[in-house]
Amino acid sequence: MKIGKATLPRSAICTSDEHTIVVRGRDLSQELIGRIGFVEHFFLLLTGALPSAGQAAVLNATLVAIAEHGLVPSVQAARMTFAAAPDALQGAVAAGILGCGSVVLGSSETAGRMYAEIATRAAQGGGLDAAALAVMQAWRAAGRAIPGYGHPLHKQRDARVDALFHVARAAGTDLGYVAIAEAAEALLPQVLGKELKLNVSGAIPAVLLGAGFPVEALKGVPILARTAGLIAHLFEEMRQPIGFALSYQATREMVYDGELPAGFGKR
Amino acid sequence: MKIGKATLPRSAICTSDEHTIVVRGRDLSQELIGRIGFVEHFFLLLTGALPSAGQAAVLNATLVAIAEHGLVPSVQAARMTFAAAPDALQGAVAAGILGCGSVVLGSSETAGRMYAEIATRAAQGGGLDAAALAVMQAWRAAGRAIPGYGHPLHKQRDARVDALFHVARAAGTDLGYVAIAEAAEALLPQVLGKELKLNVSGAIPAVLLGAGFPVEALKGVPILARTAGLIAHLFEEMRQPIGFALSYQATREMVYDGELPAGFGKR
């Protein structure tokens, strides 16, 4: 069935013949394997250009920062899935990735979009603070949460934030979005009536946008990073299974608040 | 419900308090972000130890080698899924990962298990060739395919194989499994009655096992690598959509070989 207008698939990422695999214009075996690292390769796949050393350093740092945070819900989902279906590692990884959503790991992308909006508005004049305030107030007026600030566990500024900002400064990439993220942090009490500190989901786009990473692809960073963490957890699950123990603990105090048939539990 | 015996979840990968996230015994913000690359971090998450420079080089090379091969079935599945559900990037990535199965990308792991079996048998004496032949004949007798050899497109030895072996030699990691893979390649005609050349799914475990990568986690390498490729394809899909064009092309010559009600197509 024809849906939409395009009928000829086209792509600029990869082609191959019997002898050669071409990735972004380069011979994969001759020019890429052993010549560049995986993170440089990811940047190349995505943008078509090799990153500078500074860009690669920033991208590496964000991937390290967000790869792992313990037995979070998506890791639990993956480990439970593996316990039930140990023949399909890919299925357990997929279950974990499906938890990279708007509430938990998607805020990197949303924060990036907010920072980009602030940058556009600031470029029209009036100053960074006025632009940040206006955009955040518009987001609140539209009923949207302000992404990139606050954390259930880390009430002060998450240590990963400063580590990432330090990497960006050392790498010499553009710090304009870091300035935007910090301006927004300082003005947030005027918008929300309370202080919330920058979290890692705010810091990631702040440094990545300055490193030339495309805003629409930001959600790919936590997804790729967490895939590494998920694989590590599933390898641990193979040798020290806890998937069913997690689900047992989760419901030990579960309350059934529905109806019961007469005589239930009396036998 | 209690399934199995373990009821207390335990993990050695990560813990945290309000100030610090600990990953494999290290302070994430102080010791890892900006200090090590993402691929080193993946190795650390998985094994608990930082890789040597040589181990990291080999792991990087395998991830670069397998990240991308054009519009393969799993990429098509991901792009079609994104075209239908553009609000959930994670869902499209998950759909692509679900195609990393026993037939397509899982043979890295299976080949690794075969090489490990050959290594164990060779260590019992009798020589490498005899061990390789015996193990491959046993696999065939049990009705299993010999993984790691042959490719639908690359009839000669896939250029990625030599590139990976070159990296392993330069990195100074153990080459014992490379020798096993090549011994098996040379003996394969005696087992199958035809020549099949080492493919990338055979070369990956050959170099990774020598770099201390655990055999049970081998399937994680194509999964992580392809996640990078999938994200690049989905970013291209956002800007140049072909998901529906692919599905249109796929069925242009589709043959319906079922029954038809009277009068169908006559109106």
Next chain:
Amino acid sequence: MKIGKATLPRSAICTSDEHTIVVRGRDLSQELIGRIGFVEHFFLLLTGALPSAGQAAVLNATLVAIAEHGLVPSVQAARMTFAAAPDALQGAVAAGILGCGSVVLGSSETAGRMYAEIATRAAQGGGLDAAALAVMQAWRAAGRAIPGYGHPLHKQRDARVDALFHVARAAGTDLGYVAIAEAAEALLPQVLGKELKLNVSGAIPAVLLGAGFPVEALKGVPILARTAGLIAHLFEEMRQPIGFALSYQATREMVYDGELPAGFGKR
């Protein structure tokens, strides 16, 4: 880690002890198995109440209507996934379900939300037509598509629409949302400047909302229905594999519009 305020899980759907499984207040083995059909059970699970015969008839009809439409993108994604990973049927089904998104099968839910909005506004007085027009104009002003109308293949009113409306009339369920859907269809040229006929994704909520099906669960209907279709396709795939043929056809005319290294294709 504690995210959000609720810490005690509660549920009203199911509980059990060693002797009895209770589903929505009923003894599963004594009162449900063999006593009610699967579709009645689905309604019970969802709403806590058994459906009337009319409600069950309407729900059955919508599930039949949307279960299958040939080798659509999500079916292709599932069959390709199964070809690559034949050991994990659940993974191939999951890949297909991931294509039930906002563009393709999610419009049942969106159309249901639009009809509910029209119903609320009409209840405030002013007449159904005025309410339908106002809501559709507001959706367009907000940049939203009008869901439930038009089809790439069925240019006239999809025959499934009349079949579903016929079932609803015979079942004696509330026809108020059918009236809304038809009023919107008649007024659509005033909103879009062109005629678009009701499609099955509009007809499904029109009849289901009148049958007491909750608007927030509407997306569950295409998901459950397509799961049945996906399982049938994957069973066919086991016996007559076409997953790789689909992907081969899809890229036969693929255009690579990226760069090439010097000498590519010359060997």
Next chain:
Amino acid sequence: MKIGKATLPRSAICTSDEHTIVVRGRDLSQELIGRIGFVEHFFLLLTGALPSAGQAAVLNATLVAIAEHGLVPSVQAARMTFAAAPDALQGAVAAGILGCGSVVLGSSETAGRMYAEIATRAAQGGGLDAAALAVMQAWRAAGRAIPGYGHPLHKQRDARVDALFHVARAAGTDLGYVAIAEAAEALLPQVLGKELKLNVSGAIPAVLLGAGFPVEALKGVPILARTAGLIAHLFEEMRQPIGFALSYQATREMVYDGELPAGFGKR
């Protein structure tokens, strides 16, 4: 890329033109919607033939029996996924389906394969008991678990088993596989050295194979059934969220058994 030999996709399930959707040789709108129930439609999609009333009754009963068992691991995975990614219902359903694996819900299919093997052997003469014993001993000798017997909660014969057998008897479908399942249950102590009672995953193939359901598609039954249960849980999750509460409870007593950096927890 061409993988395998088939290059022309063919299917016998569905075709359509602008006016008519044909499913298994029937006009969907004229002959199926409103004429048959969803479960009959599932049987038709799968096998190409409409079920008898008895076959439909048995299939309905198995789907009712297995749709729901409370907050089991796959339901927890789905609810956690939805809490993290509430915009993608399909992703949360997919995460739940991915837990229908070999350990938890896949044993229906495995038990069906074992019963089919026993039936084949018994048909060669020697009696049912001898065949059952021989097949179970061969499975054990090959290191395989005997599927379909025992349950972590229901130590006596699960009440769902008798309910399903009762339905099969009333439906008048073939009871040969029920006899096989019960023969295996009686002989199991000779194989395992302990008594294990038939569970629902054994009873489902026992009645379904007698109703003409194909053994290769057996895993589709728990997958379709659980999809209904998952949708009900996710609808409850929308109104009474517990996804994060489950993950909080799951790790309250979690033990970190890895290393710690000096000074951790001292601040």
